[in-house]
Amino acid sequence: MSESTASSYRELMAQALQHFRAREYDKAAEMLERISKSLSRLRYETLRKRPETWSLFAMACTEGLRIAGEHGLVERVRSFRDCIQRVMPAEEHFTQLALAFADVYLGELEKAREQIAGLVNASDLSFAQRLELARLALKALAPELALQVLEHTEVPALPQEDDPQREETEWNIDRYWKTYIEALLQAGRLEELDELLPRIGATNERRIPYAFIVQAFLKRQDYARAIEYADRIPELAGRGLLRGLVAAAQGKMDWARDEWWRVVREPLDAQRLKFDAWMECALRLDDQEKMASALEAGTPALEGAAWFRMYRSLYQAKHGEPAEALPAFREALQDILDLVEVPVSEEWVIWHTTGLVEHVLPADARGEFLAAIQEATRNRPPHTAQQEG
Numbered sequence: 001m002s003e004s005t006a007s008s009y010r011e012l013m014a015q016a017l018q019h020f021r022a023r024e025y026d027k028a029a030e031m032l033e034r035i036s037k038s039l040s041r042l043r044y045e046t047l048r049k050r051p052e053t054w055s056l057f058a059m060a061c062t063e064g065l066r067i068a069g070e071h072g073l074v075e076r077v078r079s080f081r082d083c084i085q086r087v088m089p090a091e092e093h094f095t096q097l098a099l100a101f102a103d104v105y106l107g108e109l110e111k112a113r114e115q116i117a118g119l120v121n122a123s124d125l126s127f128a129q130r131l132e133l134a135r136l137a138l139k140a141l142a143p144e145l146a147l148q149v150l151e152h153t154e155v156p157a158l159p160q161e162d163d164p165q166r167e168e169t170e171w172n173i174d175r176y177w178k179t180y181i182e183a184l185l186q187a188g189r190l191e192e193l194d195e196l197l198p199r200i201g202a203t204n205e206r207r208i209p210y211a212f213i214v215q216a217f218l219k220r221q222d223y224a225r226a227i228e229y230a231d232r233i234p235e236l237a238g239r240g241l242l243r244g245l246v247a248a249a250q251g252k253m254d255w256a257r258d259e260w261w262r263v264v265r266e267p268l269d270a271q272r273l274k275f276d277a278w279m280e281c282a283l284r285l286d287d288q289e290k291m292a293s294a295l296e297a298g299t300p301a302l303e304g305a306a307w308f309r310m311y312r313s314l315y316q317a318k319h320g321e322p323a324e325a326l327p328a329f330r331e332a333l334q335d336i337l338d339l340v341e342v343p344v345s346e347e348w349v350i351w352h353t354t355g356l357v358e359h360v361l362p363a364d365a366r367g368e369f370l371a372a373i374q375e376a377t378r379n380r381p382p383h384t385a386q387q388e389g
Contacts, residue, residue, distance in 0.1 A: 037083060104136060134149040138186055156169060158173065237281065284356075
């Protein structure tokens with residue numbers, strides 16, 4: 001590949017990144033599709049002999065497939081799948097993993113499960129790839145298969161402090177344990193959490209999705225276990241918010257308000273408290289002075305945070321014009337859902353947001369906001385829509 005050709009591909013990659021950051025997902029996928037289609041004219045042997053060309057092709061296909069799939073761009077998913085099948089040998093594990101992603105994004109979940117099952121014992125997949133395989137199984141509504149992948153995956157030792165791979169490895173180890181918990185929750189195997197959590201250890205404990213666990217026990221109306229797991233959260237704000245939600249689920253609103261008051265009595269200090277949990281407690285209490293402090297502290301520093309914009313929109317809806325706040329609420333909710341990877345995450349977002357709207361807004365103002373939640377759920381990509389059906 002000539003330098004001018006390589007440069008043009010790198011430029012397309014840069015454009016794709018710019019479009020992605022601007023949330024122009026179709027344009028980002030289009031840039032990557034152009035690279036994939038162009039390089040798919042080459043033979044597999046030729047690609048593998050040219051490391052930079054192979055890297056460009058693999059990255060364009062995998063990232064393009066992910067962007068197109070997560071944003072419901074079905075025809076582009078098919079195009080990336082065609083490029084992969086045109087070039088890659090069917091027996092390659094890279095091919096099988098990529099095609100499993102395509103199958104999930106196209107709603108062909110049974111095909112995806114078959115591909116994933118064939119990769120459970122694949123020894124040539126990296127730790128990061130096996131982690132993606134497990135998370136893909138969760139998207140394919142196969143939590144037991146995800147657990148098989150995780151049980152057959154060896155967790156690597158953490159590199160030394162000065163090793164450049166340490167940060168990425170640590171992040172993947174954190175995600176491994178989070179994925180394990182999500183798989184147990186999705187499979188309904190909550191009784192195994194007590195055995196799993198001690199294996200995680202204090203180093204990776206910060207990634208434990210306690211909110212998901214608390215919600216799972218609330219669904220079972222097991223309030224004692226829900227409180228037990230809420231109490232494991234080390235931060236006061238997160239712990240108090242969830243303890244209040246457990247109390248509210250039992251109709252014990254005085255207790256719930258006491259928990260939230262205990263949080264907002266603490267100074268708003270980003271170094272000591274979780275800003276989002278503190279702000280939600282203030283919002284649920286309808287404490288206008290505390291909310292004013294949070295809005296002042298968060299503007300403009302937290303404009304990029306979807307949760308901040310959601311809380312602000314609900315506060316404005318209650319104390320201003322709901323119709324004016326609704327578009328900002330819709331946009332914030334969509335941005336939150338765009339970050340969702342697996343079913344239990346989406347279930348938490350919908351359950352939590354619905355409860356927040358019902359708690360904060362008066363009955364005559366909440367209808368359109370609840371409808372916006374339902375609409376956002378209906379507009380999810382094909383594989384997500386099938387999960388809900």
